[in-house]
Amino acid sequence: MIETVTLCFFALLAGLIDSIAGGGGLIQLPALFIVLPNVPVATLLGTNKLASISGTSVATFQYARHIRIDWKATLPATITALIASFLGARTVTLVNPGTMHPLILVMLIAIAVYTFIRKDFGSLHAPRLDRVKGYLVSIATGALIGFYDGFFGPGTGSFLIFVFIGIFGFSFLSASASSKVVNLATNLSAVLYFAFTGNIIYTTAILMGLCNILGALIGTRLAILRGNRFVRIFFLIVVACLIAKLAYDMFFK
Helix, strand or coil: CHHHHHHHHHHHHHHHHHHHHCCCHHHHHHHHHHHCCCCCHHHHHHHHHHHHHHHHHHHHHHHHHHCCCCHHHHHHHHHHHHHHHHHHHHHCCCCCHHHHHHHHHHHHHHHHHHHHHCCCCCCCCCCCCCHHHHHHHHHHHHHHHHHHHHHCCCCHHHHHHHHHHHCCCCCHHHHHHHHHHHHHHHHHHHHHHHHHCCCCCHHHHHHHHHHHHHHHHHHHHHHHHHCHHHHHHHHHHHHHHHHHHHHHHHHCC
């Protein structure tokens, strides 16, 4: 009972954080590993993904209701990410994802520094790519980040937000909305994979999913009401936490 309550609390917190700036896995997945230490890793990953997709679905719906999503830029990335995430999940059985830690750490530090220095980064929604370029970049984004999410995962939402702002020219709020759509596809792909391989504890995942939904409702509401400046600050905090977590895993474990 205590284990379930603990997991539900962290699922709620993860849903709130992930709906605003990505990075919910930074909280929810470690909680599963700590609370359920004797459960196989694949089962913990599957349970985490089913709980996560619950909140991501609600966050996507909430953003779609209140924020205009640029589907020309978002849909190609979503479809590509759905396929690429599945391939990434398959690849993780062949290659140790820990080998990517140094590269991801450097990328996150660069993102944090750039976002902090550029005070106007993501403050305005000014799409800069034409139809053809936008389509091609969207496919590339879905392929690369979708594969990364299936293979490794931490920071996927944050990477998507950065790409939608830095390359497409979206505001933080619009980038968060688009990132949720793509992230929904990557989570769906992973959930299907883990479900078919029997690696989900459904009772735990459903209870966590309900709390994740509640967190997502609170998070999207905050983001929509507070606007771009709030999301930017939250984004920087989440990226800083991701950097700390990866650095700890590399140097102290």
